[in-house]
Amino acid sequence: MSSTETATRSYRSELRERQAAETRLRIIAAAAELFSELGYAGTTLAKVAKRAHVSVETVQKSGPKSALIRAAVEVTSFGVEGDRDVRELEAGKAFLTLTDPEQFPPLAAATMRAVNSGSAGPWMALAGAAHSDPELRAAHVEFLRAIRRQNERVLGLFRDRGWLRDDLPFDEIVDRWTVLSSVDTYHRLTAYEGRTLDEYTAWLERMVADTMMAR
Numbered sequence: 001m002s003s004t005e006t007a008t009r010s011y012r013s014e015l016r017e018r019q020a021a022e023t024r025l026r027i028i029a030a031a032a033e034l035f036s037e038l039g040y041a042g043t044t045l046a047k048v049a050k051r052a053h054v055s056v057e058t059v060q061k062s063g064p065k066s067a068l069i070r071a072a073v074e075v076t077s078f079g080v081e082g083d084r085d086v087r088e089l090e091a092g093k094a095f096l097t098l099t100d101p102e103q104f105p106p107l108a109a110a111t112m113r114a115v116n117s118g119s120a121g122p123w124m125a126l127a128g129a130a131h132s133d134p135e136l137r138a139a140h141v142e143f144l145r146a147i148r149r150q151n152e153r154v155l156g157l158f159r160d161r162g163w164l165r166d167d168l169p170f171d172e173i174v175d176r177w178t179v180l181s182s183v184d185t186y187h188r189l190t191a192y193e194g195r196t197l198d199e200y201t202a203w204l205e206r207m208v209a210d211t212m213m214a215r
Contacts, residue, residue: 025075027052027062032072036121040069040129040136069129070139072122077115086150087157091115095154101163101213108181109205113197116186123183151178165214173212180207 030051034043045065049056062068074081078089086092091111098104130140151174158164164173179185181204189195189203 023052023054023058024062027054027059028068028071028075028081031068032076032122035069035072035125040065040125040133043125066133066135066139069122069126069136070143073119073126073143076119076122083146083149085153087153092154095157101158101161104158104163105205105208105213108177108208109201112181112186112204113201116181116183117197120183120187120191124187127184147182148174148178151181163214164212176211177208180204180211 027048031043031048034047034051038047043065045059046056048068049059052059059068063071071081078084078086078091080089087096091114094107094111095104098107126136126140126143130137155164155170155174155177159170159173164170186200189200190197195203
């Protein structure tokens with residue numbers, strides 16, 4: 001095989017992989033929208049296919065509905081699939097650049113505003129369906145544990161710098177942040193209590209400064 005033929009095959013292979021990745025992202029985005037609008041039970045693969053402008057067979061290749069909602073939560077949260085270390089992602093890297101403890105509360109609040117406002121729909125659909133579906137309940141629990149691990153990773157950076165309260169066990173500070181920054185808290189404040197995104201962000205910033213940071 002000539003070098004030209006090899007290069008052509010390589011190019012075609014890369015093109016197919018890129019097209020497949022783009023199609024999958026389109027399917028996940030469509031699924032995320034539908035889970036937000038219709039809930040888990042109301043979303044079907046046929047509806048996802050129609051929204052994504054692909055065939056049902058193409059959607060099926062991306063996995064069953066349970067896999068789609070997991071992917072939808074991951075992608076709408078941080079833009080990638082899988083349990084990636086948040087410190088390696090753009091949202092997490094921003095925390096590594098902080099030089100002053102006063103910078104942490106506003107960045108933390110702004111980050112969770114972006115994460116929660118994007119992922120609330122799929123997340124609440126997953127949480128609702130988890131009550132009656134053992135597979136989704138397991139996925140929900142797995143997500144909750146992964147979120148806490150991510151919180152430990154980030155907060156550990158600032159514990160080591162002496163920025164966090166030292167009159168409380170580190171685990172309790174992690175617990176506080178996990179509850180304050182959760183999608184469930186965001187959803188309750190914005191959807192049920194009617195707070196605007198700006199009001200939610202200001203509230204979260206105050207809570208971080210008042211309950212987690214060193215005096």
